[in-house]
Amino acid sequence: MTELPKKTKVNKKDGQLLIRINIAERDEFIHLCDSLDTSAARELRKYIRSFIKKNQSADKQTKE
Template sequence: MSEKPKKKSANKDAQLILRLDKDERDAFVALCRELDTTAAREIRHFIRKFMKKHADKA
């Protein structure tokens, strides 16, 4: 059997590491799961929205 080729993320070659309380993180991940989304997707959405809101200040 051959291995499936790994999908390459479209231009996602950087990471943002942040520290937060474990209980808060777990609750966020659980809520995302309940809403059929991922924590990463919601964080990316927040960043894009925040940047768009403040685009005139950059």
């Protein structure tokens, strides 16, 4: 039998970020995400991407 090549995910999420936050804020955030039919992880990834995009251009300007 020949082995099929393994499929690799293009956007494989292979990193973790551990943060410590107030339990009440965490619970409220999770509840809001649920009520908006999204996940906390999705919203945090979206925020991180926009933060990087916004600040990369500012960082490039200060280095010039």
